[in-house]
Amino acid sequence: MKTSTFFILIGFLLLAPSSSTAEILRDKDCGSCHRLSVAETEKNFAAPDLHFAGDKFQPAWLKQFLKNPAVIRPAVTVIDTPPRPPVTVADANTAVVTAAGFLRERSGNSPPHPSFSEQDASALADGLMGLKISAPPRESTVAAPLSKRQRAKIKYKFERTFSCISCHQSLNLAGKVRGGISGPSLVNAGNRLRADWIVSWLKTPEAYAAKSRMPRYEMDSVTRNQFSQFLMTLKKENVK
Amino acid sequence: MKTSVTNMKKSCGNLFAAITALAVLAWGIGCGQSREEQATAPPPAQQEAEKVRPRKLESARVTENTRQTYQWYCAQCHGAEGKGDGVNAKFLTVPPRDHTKVAYLETRTDAQLFDAIKFGGLAVGRAPCMPAWGHTLDDDAIRSLVQYIRELCQCEAL
Numbered sequence: 405m406k407t408s409t410f411f412i413l414i415g416f417l418l419l420a421p422s423s424s425t426a427e428i429l430r431d432k433d434c435g436s437c438h439r440l441s442v443a444e445t446e447k448n449f450a451a452p453d454l455h456f457a458g459d460k461f462q463p464a465w466l467k468q469f470l471k472n473p474a475v476i477r478p479a480v481t482v483i484d485t486p487p488r489p490p491v492t493v494a495d496a497n498t499a500v501v502t503a504a505g506f507l508r509e510r511s512g513n514s515p516p517h518p519s520f521s522e523q524d525a526s527a528l529a530d531g532l533m534g535l536k537i538s539a540p541p542r543e544s545t546v547a548a549p550l551s552k553r554q555r556a557k558i559k560y561k562f563e564r565t566f567s568c569i570s571c572h573q574s575l576n577l578a579g580k581v582r583g584g585i586s587g588p589s590l591v592n593a594g595n596r597l598r599a600d601w602i603v604s605w606l607k608t609p610e611a612y613a614a615k616s617r618m619p620r621y622e623m624d625s626v627t628r629n630q631f632s633q634f635l636m637t638l639k640k641e642n643v644k
Numbered sequence: 645m646k647t648s649v650t651n652m653k654k655s656c657g658n659l660f661a662a663i664t665a666l667a668v669l670a671w672g673i674g675c676g677q678s679r680e681e682q683a684t685a686p687p688p689a690q691q692e693a694e695k696v697r698p699r700k701l702e703s704a705r706v707t708e709n710t711r712q713t714y715q716w717y718c719a720q721c722h723g724a725e726g727k728g729d730g731v732n733a734k735f736l737t738v739p740p741r742d743h744t745k746v747a748y749l750e751t752r753t754d755a756q757l758f759d760a761i762k763f764g765g766l767a768v769g770r771a772p773c774m775p776a777w778g779h780t781l782d783d784d785a786i787r788s789l790v791q792y793i794r795e796l797c798q799c800e801a802l
Contacts, residue, residue, distance in 0.1 A: 566775070
């Protein structure tokens with residue numbers, strides 16, 4: 405790392421988030437695996453970026469996750485640049501976890517994600533919700549819920565026209581989990597992600613990931629919003 | 645519908661592209677579903693695809709960059725060595741094409757492979773499980789991937 409960048413980084417860490425909520429993230433060493441600020445571009449992180457957690461997640465889900473972590477990326481393909489510790493929140497018994505680290509031939513024998521008490525989880529979730537980036541302007545999200553016909557159409561696009569299901573788990577009409585595992589599971593997207601963030605991700609993925617394994621799509625704003633609305637209907641309590 | 649799926653299954657690995665095309669179009673289900681669920685298929689949406697016209701593809705070179713591109717994007721389904729065994733493979737209704745399989749790849753022209761990559765499986769009468777990469781990769785990158793697939797199969801179009 406260049407010294408100048410080093411000092412900028414240190415400066416950033418000292419100056420920027422001074423609240424106790426940001427400190428707790430540092431205390432608990434979340435930054436050893438996760439990127440917590442845009443300024444940290446030097447390191448390859450083993451785990452998903454959290455520097456825009458406040459833009460991306462629903463607070464209740466964050467808290468729940470920190471109390472009781474569950475697998476989101478069955479194949480853990482987040483960042484595939486070595487050296488990378490073999491980490492996953494997976495309990496190693498989950499069948500799909502054998503696919504973990506697929507390009508590095510790593511098996512899913514990894515330590516579990518740190519978990520926390522009610523109180524600590526709350527404080528951490530608050531801290532995470534404070535992490536935001538100056539994201540591109542959000543599109544206004546359509547308010548009216550999808551009609552039955554619209555839902556069938558967008559589901560069709562999810563499964564065929566745009567091949568989303570090839571890489572993402574979702575739910576079929578019978579409430580069964582279906583789909584590929586190289587992308588984060590979307591089975592609980594409706595509890596986990598913010599609707600406007602999904603739209604923003606589909607429009608400008610580069611604002612959140614310098615390089616992603618997901619194809620870029622060119623779609624109109626209506627389609628983007630319908631994808632978001634469709635994903636918001638996917639909730640793990642609907643799994644049968 | 646049941647019969648078209650059976651056709652689909654049989655015709656997947658053989659030469660009758662036209663039959664496959666029809667079967668795929670008639671087959672209204674997505675990629676992550678099991679065969680039994682297809683009765684609930686919604687009506688076909690309009691396709692954004694372009695027509696596949698016979699033409700000759702400019703040749704391209706395979707570079708380190710091509711290999712990395714393949715590892716980064718394609719390996720998640722086609723596998724690190726192109727054998728069709730990437731992490732997503734067992735979750736797809738139609739398996740990712742084995743890019744080392746001479747018998748099949750000899751039957752496809754470079755232009756056909758190019759179109760499959762650029763516009764996706766659906767656009768060339770193949771399964772929708774193969775995404776379109778035309779907004780992710782430029783034409784040069786796609787041409788070099790076609791060449792790379794020719795390297796993997798050690799074969800040319802007949």
